[in-house]
Amino acid sequence: MCLAIPVQVTELLDGDMAKVSLDGVQKVISLALVEDVQVGDYVILHVGYALNKLDPEEAQKTLELLAQAGVGAPS
Amino acid sequence: MKYVDEYRDGKLARQIAATITAEARDNRDYRFMEFCGGHTHAIARYGLEDLLPNNVRMIHGPGCPVCVLPVGRMDDAIKLAQRPDVTLCTYADLMRVPGSQGLSLIKAKAAGADIRMVYSTLDALRIAQEEPDRKVVFFAIGFETTTPPTALAIVQAQKLGLKNFFVFCNHVLTPAAIQNILESPDVRDLGLVRIDGFIGPAHVSTVIGTRPYDFFAEEFQKPVVVAGFEPLDVMQAILMLVRQVNDGRCEVENEYSRAVTPDGNLKAQDLVSSIFELRDMFEWRGLGDVPYSALKLRDAYAAFDAEKVFDITTQPAQDNPACECGAILRGVKKTTDCKLFGTVCTPETPMGSCMVSSEGSCAAHWTYGRFRDATEKQAS
Numbered sequence: 445m446c447l448a449i450p451v452q453v454t455e456l457l458d459g460d461m462a463k464v465s466l467d468g469v470q471k472v473i474s475l476a477l478v479e480d481v482q483v484g485d486y487v488i489l490h491v492g493y494a495l496n497k498l499d500p501e502e503a504q505k506t507l508e509l510l511a512q513a514g515v516g517a518p519s
Numbered sequence: 520m521k522y523v524d525e526y527r528d529g530k531l532a533r534q535i536a537a538t539i540t541a542e543a544r545d546n547r548d549y550r551f552m553e554f555c556g557g558h559t560h561a562i563a564r565y566g567l568e569d570l571l572p573n574n575v576r577m578i579h580g581p582g583c584p585v586c587v588l589p590v591g592r593m594d595d596a597i598k599l600a601q602r603p604d605v606t607l608c609t610y611a612d613l614m615r616v617p618g619s620q621g622l623s624l625i626k627a628k629a630a631g632a633d634i635r636m637v638y639s640t641l642d643a644l645r646i647a648q649e650e651p652d653r654k655v656v657f658f659a660i661g662f663e664t665t666t667p668p669t670a671l672a673i674v675q676a677q678k679l680g681l682k683n684f685f686v687f688c689n690h691v692l693t694p695a696a697i698q699n700i701l702e703s704p705d706v707r708d709l710g711l712v713r714i715d716g717f718i719g720p721a722h723v724s725t726v727i728g729t730r731p732y733d734f735f736a737e738e739f740q741k742p743v744v745v746a747g748f749e750p751l752d753v754m755q756a757i758l759m760l761v762r763q764v765n766d767g768r769c770e771v772e773n774e775y776s777r778a779v780t781p782d783g784n785l786k787a788q789d790l791v792s793s794i795f796e797l798r799d800m801f802e803w804r805g806l807g808d809v810p811y812s813a814l815k816l817r818d819a820y821a822a823f824d825a826e827k828v829f830d831i832t833t834q835p836a837q838d839n840p841a842c843e844c845g846a847i848l849r850g851v852k853k854t855t856d857c858k859l860f861g862t863v864c865t866p867e868t869p870m871g872s873c874m875v876s877s878e879g880s881c882a883a884h885w886t887y888g889r890f891r892d893a894t895e896k897q898a899s
Contacts, residue, residue, distance in 0.1 A: 445584045445612055445878060446557050446664040446722040447748070450522035450778075467520050474641060477667050477787045486522060488725055488778050491610070492639025493668045495787070496725045496778050498522060503777035507525060510751050513758055514534030 448490035450498050453483055464489065522777070526749030527565075535754040536570035543761050548574040551760050552850060553718040554697060556583030556878025557748040563883035565750040569891065575757065578712065578850040579883075581696055581805055582720060584661045584689075585612045585876035586848060589802040590836040592689055593618040596658050599687060599829060600624060600632040606650065608643035609658040611636045616875045619836040640672035647676070647684040656825045660689040664722040666814065667787035670794040673816070673823050687825040688815055691801065693723050694731045695812035701739045703806075705851050712850045716760040718753065719745035721775055728783025732771045740769045747775040794820055804838070804872060805848025844871035847880055854884040855892060861885060 451471070455463040460476040464487070474493045475481050487494035543549060553559060559579045562568060568577060581587050597618050600607035607624070614625045614636060628634040633653070637643050640657060647655035659669040669686060676684040697717065705711040719732055724745045732743040742763035746756035756774045763770060773779055794817060801813030816824040825831065838844060842864070843857035854860055854873070864870035866882050873879035877886070 445610070445661050445876065446555060446582075446720065448664065448722045448725070450520075452521070474668075474671070476671055477784060477790070479786060488722065490664055490722060491668050492641050493671070495664065495667070495722060496784055499777050503522060506752075506755075506774065506777055509774075510526075510531060510535065510755055513538050513755055514531045 446490070448488045448495060450486045451489045453481055453485050453487060456481075456483060462494075523749065526747065526751045528751060532565070532567070532570060532750055532754050535751065535758055539575060539754070539758050539761055540572040542758070542765065543572055543575050544765065545574070548576065549715050549761055549764060550576050550578055550713050551716045551718060551757065552578040552580045552700070552714045553753070554580040554582040554693065555718075555720045555723070555748075556586065556876060557721055558718055558746070558753055559583070559880050560878045560883050561748050561750055561753050563887040566887065566891075567750060567753055568888075570754070571757065575761065578714065579847075579880040580700065580850065581803065581848040582662070582693065583873075583876050583878040584665070584691060585616060586844065586872040586879045587691065587696075587803040587805060588613075588616065588660060588689060588872065589804050589833075590617075590619050590838060591802070591833040594622075594836055595831050595833055596687060597622050597624060597627050599656055599825065599831070600627050600634050602654075602829075604654050605829075606633045606635060606646060606653040606655045607658055608635050608637045608646060608655060610660065612876050613658060613660060615869060616872055617869060640668045644672055644675055644679075644681070644684065647681050648679065651683055654683050654685065656685045656687055656829075658689070659686050662691060662693050662720070662723045663726045663791075666690045666791050666795070667726060667784075670790045673794050673820055674790070676823060677820075682822075684823065685825040685828055686816065686823055687831070688795070690795065690814045691803070692812050692814070693720055693727070694734070695809055696803065696806065697735060699803075699806050699809045699812070700849065701735065701741070703849065705849055714741065714850070715764050716742040716744070718756045718760070719743045719771070721746060721748045721752070721778070724775065724779040724783065726784050726787050729771050729773050729779060729781050730783075736769045736771050742769050743771045745771070745773045745775050745779055747778065793817075802835075805845040839870045842871040844873045844881075847873055854881045854888075857881070861889065
């Protein structure tokens with residue numbers, strides 16, 4: 445139910461709406477719950493609404509953390 | 520898919536699992552509850568339990584809003600849909616949930632009720648605009664993630680001057696449910712369920728932030744790690760929980776920092792609190808009556824409140840007596856302890872709600888986990 449997916453904003457539309465893309469699939473969603481979203485930003489999409497902006501720096505940090513967690517483990 | 524694929528790397532998952540195995544102490548076991556159905560689904564779908572050492576076990580929590588909706592509220596929605604003047608709009612998740620007397624929304628629809636599956640509250644609003652002669656009721660359900668879209672729909676309906684749009688509100692709150700589990704006799708007195716830590720919600724936390732969990736870490740001395748719904752997020756969270764337990768720490772840590780901040784989405788929080796207020800009490804399937812655990816529309820929005828407009832008084836209704844959903848949702852029993860599981864109760868003909876939603880622990884186990892049971896049975 446709380447499923448939400450990262451999508452990229454490709455066009456800002458009137459009325460707090462935006463066009464987004466996920467792997468080529470286009471959809472019009474609402475940006476009414478978030479602020480300062482620009483074209484190119486990734487947002488977390490849930491039932492037609494962006495819930496939050498995705499932070500690319502934090503995403504990178506988490507990937508580094510994951511890589512570290514896997515280091516040194518007997519595989 | 521960017522921000523998805525990199526968190527599904529199977530090789531890395533096995534390496535993190537090896538680290539968990541190396542760091543988990545042999546002389547004890549670790550029992551963690553993932554609260555969210557989204558995590559339950561990821562654990563089953565990606566076979567994460569198979570990667571974990573035997574002394575690290577996951578208990579599947581009640582964080583699936585479809586699963587915890589009591590039968591009586593389902594009956595209310597079916598009754599609403601059967602009114603000739605009503606169009607009931609619902610997320611697809613609820614279509615097959617059994618009400619009492621073997622009815623469900625999908626059966627009511629087959630019998631002629633006007634029920635429409637929608638992806639978003641935006642669709643329900645559009646239907647209300649396009650069909651002004653219909654009374655359009657949105658069957659609102661979900662945790663903090665799904666509540667702001669419902670709140671926005673009410674704001675929008677008011678702005679548009681819609682007189683035929685209503686909300687049947689069943690929104691529930693995560694922290695109240697976690698507290699209820701931690702204070703339940705099963706955990707506190709009877710010792711039936713031991714929980715060493717929680718994987719905290721992913722998208723609920725994008726809205727409410729990580730601060731609400733501080734209380735559990737402090738008051739109940741339980742570590743909490745907020746995690747994303749991808750398999751590597753879950754593996755990393757389990758490793759972080761094992762480390763907290765080993766160090767004797769009880770902190771709130773955030774693995775899902777790419778989407779979750781300590782404060783959450785303040786704009787969404789303000790919106791929700793302007794439209795909704797706490798109910799004194801709400802029934803959860805499996806947990807019973809939980810105080811201050813659900814929301815209702817504020818009086819100022821009574822004209823949009825289906826409960827008031829259609830004068831709904833929920834009648835208590837019983838689950839199938841053999842159904843173990845209640846005990847499974849509290850973590851007291853496992854899916855396979857239920858004699859209905861996989862016999863009369865399957866995703867095609869669900870008896871209990873845990874078999875309906877793909878996030879329910881029974882449906883997840885039916886779809887992915889039962890093959891492991893078969894292999895184990897064969898091996899023994």
